[in-house]
Amino acid sequence: MKTGNEFAAMKMMNGNEAVARGAFEAGVKIASGFPGTPSTEVMDYTNLKYPDIYCEWSTNEKVALEVAIGASFAGYRSMAIMKTVGLHVAADALGGAAGSQINGGLVLVVGDDVGRIAGDDYNDCRHYGNMFNIPVLEPSDSQEAKDLMVKAFEISEEYSTPVILKITSVTCKTTSRVVIDEEYNFQVRHREKYPVSFSKVIMTTIMTKAKGSEHPKLTKCFNNFTAHMKRLADDSNNFAINKLELNGTKIGIITAGTPYYYVKEVLPEASVLKLGLVMPLPEKQIRELAEHVDKLYVIEDGHDIIEKNIKDLGVSVIGKELFPRFPDMMRFTPDIIEEKLVPGAVKRTPMKDVPFRLPVSCAGCSHLFVSRILKKHKIKAAADVTCGLIGCFPHMESYSLQKCMGSSIALAHGYNKAKGQDENFVAMIGDGGFWATGINGLMNLIFNNGQSTVIIVDNSCLAMTGGQHVASSEFGFNYKPENKLDIAKVCEAIGVSDIVSVDAYEFDNLEESILNSVNAKTNSVVIVKKPCVTKFKLPKATPSYIDQDKCTKCRKCVGIGCLAIESKTNDGLVDIVINQDICTGCGLCSTTCKFEAIKS
Amino acid sequence: MQDTGKNIIIAGVGGQGILLFSNLLGKFYMKLGYELKTSDVIGLGQRGGGVESHFRYSNKPVLSPFIKAGDVDYVISFEQTETLRHLHCLKKEGVVFSSTYELTSSSVNTRLQKDLPESKTDIIKRSENKTFIIDPEENKSSEFNINKMMNIFMLGYYAEFRGYSHDEMIQIVKESVPAKFVEGNIKAYEKGSAIARAELVVS
Numbered sequence: 001m002k003t004g005n006e007f008a009a010m011k012m013m014n015g016n017e018a019v020a021r022g023a024f025e026a027g028v029k030i031a032s033g034f035p036g037t038p039s040t041e042v043m044d045y046t047n048l049k050y051p052d053i054y055c056e057w058s059t060n061e062k063v064a065l066e067v068a069i070g071a072s073f074a075g076y077r078s079m080a081i082m083k084t085v086g087l088h089v090a091a092d093a094l095g096g097a098a099g100s101q102i103n104g105g106l107v108l109v110v111g112d113d114v115g116r117i118a119g120d121d122y123n124d125c126r127h128y129g130n131m132f133n134i135p136v137l138e139p140s141d142s143q144e145a146k147d148l149m150v151k152a153f154e155i156s157e158e159y160s161t162p163v164i165l166k167i168t169s170v171t172c173k174t175t176s177r178v179v180i181d182e183e184y185n186f187q188v189r190h191r192e193k194y195p196v197s198f199s200k201v202i203m204t205t206i207m208t209k210a211k212g213s214e215h216p217k218l219t220k221c222f223n224n225f226t227a228h229m230k231r232l233a234d235d236s237n238n239f240a241i242n243k244l245e246l247n248g249t250k251i252g253i254i255t256a257g258t259p260y261y262y263v264k265e266v267l268p269e270a271s272v273l274k275l276g277l278v279m280p281l282p283e284k285q286i287r288e289l290a291e292h293v294d295k296l297y298v299i300e301d302g303h304d305i306i307e308k309n310i311k312d313l314g315v316s317v318i319g320k321e322l323f324p325r326f327p328d329m330m331r332f333t334p335d336i337i338e339e340k341l342v343p344g345a346v347k348r349t350p351m352k353d354v355p356f357r358l359p360v361s362c363a364g365c366s367h368l369f370v371s372r373i374l375k376k377h378k379i380k381a382a383a384d385v386t387c388g389l390i391g392c393f394p395h396m397e398s399y400s401l402q403k404c405m406g407s408s409i410a411l412a413h414g415y416n417k418a419k420g421q422d423e424n425f426v427a428m429i430g431d432g433g434f435w436a437t438g439i440n441g442l443m444n445l446i447f448n449n450g451q452s453t454v455i456i457v458d459n460s461c462l463a464m465t466g467g468q469h470v471a472s473s474e475f476g477f478n479y480k481p482e483n484k485l486d487i488a489k490v491c492e493a494i495g496v497s498d499i500v501s502v503d504a505y506e507f508d509n510l511e512e513s514i515l516n517s518v519n520a521k522t523n524s525v526v527i528v529k530k531p532c533v534t535k536f537k538l539p540k541a542t543p544s545y546i547d548q549d550k551c552t553k554c555r556k557c558v559g560i561g562c563l564a565i566e567s568k569t570n571d572g573l574v575d576i577v578i579n580q581d582i583c584t585g586c587g588l589c590s591t592t593c594k595f596e597a598i599k600s
Numbered sequence: 601m602q603d604t605g606k607n608i609i610i611a612g613v614g615g616q617g618i619l620l621f622s623n624l625l626g627k628f629y630m631k632l633g634y635e636l637k638t639s640d641v642i643g644l645g646q647r648g649g650g651v652e653s654h655f656r657y658s659n660k661p662v663l664s665p666f667i668k669a670g671d672v673d674y675v676i677s678f679e680q681t682e683t684l685r686h687l688h689c690l691k692k693e694g695v696v697f698s699s700t701y702e703l704t705s706s707s708v709n710t711r712l713q714k715d716l717p718e719s720k721t722d723i724i725k726r727s728e729n730k731t732f733i734i735d736p737e738e739n740k741s742s743e744f745n746i747n748k749m750m751n752i753f754m755l756g757y758y759a760e761f762r763g764y765s766h767d768e769m770i771q772i773v774k775e776s777v778p779a780k781f782v783e784g785n786i787k788a789y790e791k792g793s794a795i796a797r798a799e800l801v802v803s
Contacts, residue, residue: 012626012636141637141665174639174665175626258665265663334668348669351723354684355705355713357613360648395710558709563648566704569715579703581747582615582648 013178015171018142019109020045021180022149023053026105027189028079030071031055032064034436035465036083038172039111043081043468047477052186055477057468060406060436061086065093065108069162072097072106075192077153083111084125089405089437091128097162098132099200099225103192105153106162114168114301115331122326124302125166129279130309133229136164136279137241140260142176144241148276151241155277157191159228166278168301170258170331196221233280241276244285251341252293254286254306254317259299262334267341281309290315297322297341301331361390363564364538364584366457366504366530370428371398372560372588373511379426379518381455382415384408384438386430387463387532396561399428406437413441413450421451424518428455431487432462435471439490445523446495453517454496454525456487457504459532467535487527497522504530507591533584541585542600544578550597551576557589557598565589605634605658607667609686612678613703614649617751620776621676622653624755627772628764629657639665648703650682676758678750679703680720687727696731697757698724699750732757732799741791749788752777756792761800766793 013021019042023031031053033043047055058064061082068080082090087110097106110125129136137152139145145167152163203222206213213219236242248269255263256275263272273289275281278300290296298307298319307319322340323329329336338345361368367388374381374391375398383389383398385405391398401411412427419425429438434456445452460474461467469476471485491499498520502510510528517524531538543564546557553576558565564582568575578589578598590598608625612618622638629636634657641652656662669689676697677683683698690696700721707713716723725731734757736746746753752773759769770786777785 012630170639170665173641174637176637176662176665177635261663261665265668333666334664338668346670348688350669350688351684353714353716355681355708355715357648357650358706358710358712360706395706395712555711561706561710563706565709567709567711568704581745 008179009182010177011180012175013142013146014041014173014175015139015142015145015167016041017045018139018145018178019149019165019167020049021178022146023079024050024186025146025180025184026150026153027077027187028053028153029076029104029188030068030078031081032058032067032071032078033081033109034058034061034064034086034089035462035468036061036086036111037465038113038169039081039083039109039167040465040468041172042109042167050186052188057470057477059471061090062093065090065097068106068108069093069097072102072104073197074104075190076104077107077189078104079107079109081109083113084123085121085405087125087128088123094128094134094162095132096199098134099161099223100203101194101197101223102156102160102162103194103197104190105156107149107152107156108162108164109149110164110166111172112166112168112302114170122303124305125164126279126302126305129164130305133225134161134164134279135159135229135232135277136166137276138166138256138278139171139276140257140274141171141174142178144276145171146178146180148241151276155232159232160223161225161228161232166257168257170301174258200225229280233283236277236280237282237284239277239282242282242285243272243274243276244289245272245274246289246292247271249292250294252289252296253299254289254296254310255299256306257301259301259332259337262332262337263299266334266338275306278306279309281306281313283313286310286313286315290317299323299332299337358393358395359390360563361387361561362534363562363582364533364540364586366459366528367391368560368562368588369504369507369510370455370457370514370528371396372591373514374398374426374428375559376511377515379514380423381426381428382408382411384427384429384433385464386428386433386457387459388428388430388457390561393561396559406433406441408433409438409441409445409452409454412452412454413445413448416450416452417448421521424451424453426453426455426518428457430463431456431458431460431472432464432470434487435485439494442491442496442525443494451521451523453514453523455514455528456525457528458487459530459535461532461535463532463535467532488525491525491527496525498524499527500525501527501529504528505586507588538584540583541587543580543583543585544587544589544598544600545580546576546578547597547599548575550595552595552597554595556592556594560588560592562589605656605660605662606673607671608655608674608676609667609672609689610653610655610676611682611686612651613682614651616651616678617749618651618653618678621751621755622655624769624772624776625655627776628769631768634659635661637662637665648706650685652682652686674758676754678754680724681705683724684716684720687724687729690729692728694729695761696724696727696729697754697761698731698733699754700733700735700737701747701750732761732796734795739791739795741787743787744784744791746788749785752785753788753792756789756794757796760793760796
């Protein structure tokens with residue numbers, strides 16, 4: 001391996017790409033994960049650029065983490081990639097790994113949607129650090145994303161603990177320079193230190209209940225995780241990734257992530273403690289900064305977690321009272337810091353009343369067909385986490401219930417069990433949601449004698465996050481035709497009474513199939529097939545247009561929620577028009593027009 | 601005076617090639633030896649959502665990936681509703697490049713919200729900043745689809761405005777877009793720079 005600087009090169013990388021590079025330089029052997037904005041591309045880049053690393057999109061985040069834990073126990077460095085919402089799914093697996101013996105380093109790369117840029121709830125993955133007593137690292141640019149990835153594996157092995165690397169919608173999507181060694185030779189690292197690794201529940205049960213627990217048979221199972229974390233907290237005072245920059249004595253800032261750079265730009269005179277390791281905290285450094293300055297602030301994106309942990313140390317800091325979070329503030333910006341901490345700063349306000357953009361489905365999306373039919377026949381339905389959830393927004397109103405990924409089948413089942421036979425509350429789910437956890441809902445529905453109708457919109461990928469493969473896709477990192485799972489066959493094996501597959505674009509057929517299934521008093525699955533228009537770049541038909549002489553402006557077509565149908569105002573007059581560059585000619589809008597104004 | 605750096609916001613809606621524009625600009629300024637940071641904010645929704653890219657290049661290390669309101673030198677926007685969203689970010693001497701293309705917001709289409717009562721183009725023209733308005737209808741060509749290649753058209757326009765070498769920029773375009781789109785994109789680039797040349801003579 002060459003180590004000199006002669007091959008060092010500057011590259012422009014976004015945070016996701018830099019994390020992948022860090023995994024490569026750390027000698028990761030196994031990468032598992034589940035797509036989720038903003039961190040999906042960590043896997044995409046790992047798979048694309050580093051063929052030495054085995055990559056898989058697992059069926060869901062819990063499975064992904066379990067795969068990584070197994071690989072780590074086998075002695076190899078492993079990473080699991082997911083967004084914070086996905087970590088909720090994987091939390092049980094993380095609880096099992098936390099506090100237990102680690103052979104190969106185990107790192108969770110977790111994407112927080114700070115600012116709700118992709119529309120997640122206001123989550124913060126660092127809570128898991130507190131809850132499970134495990135370290136969390138947070139980079140502030142791409143260089144750090146790469147470097148902290150390597151550090152995360154070192155910490156994982158040295159302190160025998162899983163480690164979370166928290167990245168955000170800002171770090172993931174920001175491109176900055178990274179120094180890399182272009183001649184770096186990939187080296188898989190292997191370390192089998194512990195012959196057993198149980199969840200800490202088992203060890204602590206032994207340790208707390210048994211007298212004479214110093215017996216080697218017991219102690220060999222025991223991982224003194226609280227002592228490891230204490231040692232890490234002490235050591236972190238000397239970590240280069242925690243930087244104490246003592247400048248002026250008026251203002252001190254404790255910060256992490258991209259807000260560090262907002263602080264440096266807005267308050268160049270301030271003394272700053274920049275944390276790379278945000279959990280556990282370097283107590284000595286914090287006290288040194290507190291002694292040095294008149295006022296000490298915490299500026300951290302997400303929840304007030306560093307702030308609370310510092311207050312727990314008995315150090316007084318200003319945080320949330322000055323910077324109230326959601327819904328007052330979505331994320332830190334240089335402007336917010338300037339407004340609060342720089343006297344006399346000019347505040348600029350955006351122009352009022354600029355129309356807001358609600359999310360809209362792509363023109364030609366199969367979900368629009370399903371939404372339209374449900375709305376037309378006033379069929380009450382639950383949506384899932386899928387592109388189809390756009391049908392829940394007030395401009396479409398096709399669904400009345402929507403919760404987490406994979407939930408809709410169980411939601412409908414519960415609703416129907418409660419309401420009895422009076423109505424059939426339908427479940428709509430995407431192929432991704434079905435394989436993720438929806439399949440559990442379907443098994444549950446059948447063996448508990450449920451009679452619901454499930455519409456599975458199969459677009460052959462996880463469209464929302466950019467078209468990653470799922471178990472039934474005809475492509476993928478480890479794809480082999482003989483291993484492809486078949487939704488209809490699985491439904492059949494589970495015991496669904498009535499299964500029908502329909503092409504989404506055959507409107508009449510789809511309408512009839514959905515109505516038949518909803519009206520039959522038995523459990524049923526309607527599989528709506530059409531590959532994602534965007535991912536698979538489906539060939540376009542001749543675009544439709546509106547004959548303005550015939551259009552009565554009834555706006556029925558606008559109600560389907562297609563991006564291509566616009567309401568244009570010219571000199572006070574409204575025209576409903578179809579954007580010729582966007583329209584795919586799928587013909588759905590013409591099914592809404594009883595005046596025959598829509599033509600192709 | 602030597603250019604020490606600029607702050608640019610590139611705005612528009614999904615599918616307009618904003619990230620490609622920012623990527624091409626990044627390659628150009630890297631070659632000139634500048635430090636840079638670009639940050640993409642991709643909003644809610646799939647196609648048709650608002651997209652903005654904060655692009656900063658400097659001869660010193662760039663700190664914040666986001667540009668403070670009031671620090672923006674150029675707003676380059678491919679959709680005029682999105683232009684309005686960023687006007688307040690400009691410096692006094694900042695410049696706006698805005699397409700008159702408009703993708704009506706879904707909230708307006710479905711009457712959840714009223715559209716602005718007057719022409720967005722007029723509001724932009726009235727702003728305190730120097731403004732260049734580009735009408736895709738007026739610049740239509742049989743050689744390229746301007747609605748699909750407004751980004752590269754605008755790149756040519758911007759490069760001309762800044763007095764940059766077109767050869768270098770075109771080389772970067774060639775290296776970065778798929779082979780089958782190279783020809784159309786170069787036509788779009790050349791048209792953009794030609795229109796800017798004519799416009800700059802007038803102003």
